[in-house]
Amino acid sequence: MxxxxxxxxxxxxxxxxxxxxxxxxxxxxxxxxxxxxxxxxxxxxxxxxxxxxxxxxxxxxxxxxxxxxxxxxxxxxxxxxxxxxxxxxxxxxxxxxxxxxxxxxxxxxxxxxxxxxxxxxxxxxxxxxxxxxxxxxxxxxxxxxxxxxxxxxxxxAPPNLITYGELPADWDRYRQSLSRNRREVLGRKRRKFEQQPGARFHQIVDDAQIDPAFDRLAELHRRRWQGRTEELSFTSEQYLGFHRDMMHALLHRKRLLFYALEMNGEIIAMFYGFRHAQTCYYFQAGFDPQHAALSPGEVLMGYVIEAA
Incomplete structure (x- = not known):
């Protein structure tokens, strides 16, 4: 060799x-x-x-x-x-x-x-x-x-631990795996969101949509964590350039998981992850704190799990 x-x-x-x-x-x-x-x-x-x-x-x-x-x-x-x-x-x-x-x-x-x-x-x-x-x-x-x-x-250096979980075959089975109280809370929060004007959940799958959607994700992430941590992501030129290009590459390979919650034509929460083999990875997310009463991060994660 x-x-x-x-x-x-x-x-x-x-x-x-x-x-x-x-x-x-x-x-x-x-x-x-x-x-x-x-x-x-x-x-x-x-x-x-x-x-x-x-x-x-x-x-x-x-x-x-x-x-x-x-x-x-x-x-x-x-x-x-x-x-x-x-x-x-x-x-x-x-x-x-x-x-x-x-x-x-x-x-x-x-x-x-x-x-x-x-x-x-x-x-x-x-x-x-x-x-x-x-x-x-x-x-x-x-x-x-x-x-x-x-x-x-x-x-x-010791590696960072990644938490993995096996998802049931469909959304109904996932919901049944939760406690009764958790199912009711999740359902109530989803219904509340869906009653909002122009409420929708969607996946970004068009290459032309990646750049503006990425800019919105960076903005929402900063809004969510500003003042809560000293180590904000989406701040350096290298980080922004790398993940913008990485999203395009992942989309080309059909591995990008990029989702949004929208109200009245405005994106209020986003999820960025990727699929590798049979595993879906959560990497970053963000939501607008002005809509915190709607639990947008939690509602979005439910939709993402259902779509997985």
Whole structure:
């Protein structure tokens, strides 16, 4: 197995076909490891960072990709450290399940080859920052074994936990899974919304609608959380540009989940998520606090679950 290093944008772009092929076959693939997320993240967040993508080949076939970059990180404002980090980590958008894309038939061999290359062939790095990796990633165990005598080389942050739930086959069965009180509250809030002039729930599925709808989502999110948190999303140019482009890419792949509640021709609440394999992910949302009495966030989530 041969390991090559990709350090130029041209070589990065040349990987697209092989990358998408691995996405289809890899058991550990996630939307955050997919071509669209990774390539767009680099477009918007790559400035000042250096590509260090590792590619494993068996003959002429790409069997593994480990998307990494090198950056200079200052510790306590006095000491500069060269960090290797997964592409997707380090910006102000929050990925999960980063790591290695590999052919399932040789996942262990690919992981070992990447770890060996990082520890013996990759120069100029001082710290490997393993952030946003799944807790069961074989990469973590392999590195722990191979670098046990140099633990200071590896920085490992615990992954963010994602809560998953299995949805019943249809809306009626979902409602029956709730308590009687919860069903009544949900039904009452939905009926109250539907009695409003021009009330409707709809999905944004037209590419021409994405940009104005995205602008409205950003506005509603800021309205909802202004003064409630110090870490507002939809504020930096990188975040706005990345997620706007990501929505277009997800729509093209039929993976975008972008929904709105509307009254009198005005959108009052929005949901942004995506579909990956058989799983629907909630990523961001927002609503107009002026309509808080209608519980727009809760009503919208009910419609989204029904549509899923």
């Amino acid at each position: 041969q390991i090559e290093r990709v350090t130029s944008l041209q070589s990065f772009d040349a990987l697209e076909a092989d990358w998408r092929a691995l996405e289809t076959g890899s058991a550990r693939n996630s939307v955050f490891l997919g071509w669209d997320w990774q390539r767009l993240w680099w477009t918007h967040y790559g400035c000042g960072r250096q590509l260090r993508i590792l590619v494993a080949r068996a003959g002429n076939k790409v069997v593994g990709i480990f998307p990494l970059y090198l950056e200079h990180h200052r510790v306590a404002r006095i000491l500069q450290v060269r960090k290797l980090r997964p592409i997707g980590a380090g910006g102000d958008t929050a990925p999960d399940d980063l790591g290695i894309l590999s052919d399932p038939s040789c996942e262990e061999a690919v992981t070992q080859a990447f770890v060996h290359h990082i520890l013996t062939r990759c120069e100029r790095w001082q710290l490997l920052d393993l952030v946003d990796l799944p807790s069961d990633s074989p990469l973590v165990d392999c590195l722990a074994r191979r670098a046990s005598h140099r633990p200071a080389l590896i920085e490992r």
